[in-house]
Amino acid sequence: MTTPRILIFDSGMGGLTVARAVRTQLPAAHLIFAADNAAFPYGAWGEEELVKRIVRVMGELLERTAPDIVVVACNTASTLALAALREAYKVPFVGTVPAIKPAAAQTKSGVIGVLATPGTASREYTHALIHTYAYHCKVFLHGAKRLAEIAEQKLKGHAPNPEELKAEIAPVFRKRDGQQTDVVVLGCTHYPLLIEDIRKVAPWEVTYIDPAPAIARRAADVLDETPLKGPADGAPPPNSVILTSARGGASESLGAYSAMGFPTAEFLEVPR
Numbered sequence: 001m002t003t004p005r006i007l008i009f010d011s012g013m014g015g016l017t018v019a020r021a022v023r024t025q026l027p028a029a030h031l032i033f034a035a036d037n038a039a040f041p042y043g044a045w046g047e048e049e050l051v052k053r054i055v056r057v058m059g060e061l062l063e064r065t066a067p068d069i070v071v072v073a074c075n076t077a078s079t080l081a082l083a084a085l086r087e088a089y090k091v092p093f094v095g096t097v098p099a100i101k102p103a104a105a106q107t108k109s110g111v112i113g114v115l116a117t118p119g120t121a122s123r124e125y126t127h128a129l130i131h132t133y134a135y136h137c138k139v140f141l142h143g144a145k146r147l148a149e150i151a152e153q154k155l156k157g158h159a160p161n162p163e164e165l166k167a168e169i170a171p172v173f174r175k176r177d178g179q180q181t182d183v184v185v186l187g188c189t190h191y192p193l194l195i196e197d198i199r200k201v202a203p204w205e206v207t208y209i210d211p212a213p214a215i216a217r218r219a220a221d222v223l224d225e226t227p228l229k230g231p232a233d234g235a236p237p238p239n240s241v242i243l244t245s246a247r248g249g250a251s252e253s254l255g256a257y258s259a260m261g262f263p264t265a266e267f268l269e270v271p272r
């Protein structure tokens with residue numbers, strides 16, 4: 001039987017939350033996780049430069065890995081560059097965008113929080129999702145400056161500072177007309193890595209929406225419709241990670257990648 005090969009792409013370690021769900025959904029697939037750590041965090045980049053960067057890095061990754069499908073496990077990249085990626089390359093792309101539609105379906109108070117990166121919070125795409133699916137809700141959308149970095153540090157063994165975390169999430173916990181936020185969308189794939197820490201410092205309990213299982217189901221559906229490239233026999237190689245820089249704590253992160261099921265690492269230097 002042919003083993004499907006899936007490339008999972010993010011700026012850093014956040015995409016591992018999606019990789020975990022893809023592994024549960026498709027246990028037999030060969031997964032390659034690529035982190036553009038040379039350019040992390042994407043949340044702080046200008047739009048034009050970031051589209052160019054993502055299209056360029058993706059080109060090199062596709063050449064190196066020849067996947068059957070690509071999962072862009074990054075809201076900041078998907079809300080900006082999915083169309084450009086689909087135009088540039090033939091491989092099927094599955095994107096990740098803030099789960100505003102399910103949040104609008106689940107809220108009882110009508111007050112929703114969306115925690116995202118500054119990039120995702122400023123995108124037209126995100127505002128269009130809100131207008132289309134949550135026009136009847138009060139939506140507090142916040143571009144958190146440091147949360148993705150705090151999540152990376154946590155996986156590298158540095159515990160988050162509760163006061164800093166509290167300040168980063170505070171803007172989505174709001175009260176309006178006697179109602180308060182009851183659903184918070186985790187609009188960056190790094191944030192589920194902090195979910196236990198966030199729960200501890202949050203001012204009250206809410207439902208958090210992590211889109212990873214839905215993305216994994218979508219990846220399985222797309223894979224079903226895609227003719228596989230690989231040979232029809234032979235054991236698949238171990239799941240591996242590709243980083244775009246060996247600097248900036250990359251070696252510290254390798255232990256975390258390994259612990260999350262990506263034991264072998266390669267470097268594809270793409271300086272910013």
Ligand code: DGL
Binds near residue numbers: 042
């Ligand atoms: N994990 C990413 C996302 O889902 C981006 C984090 C960053 O590079 O700023 O948006």
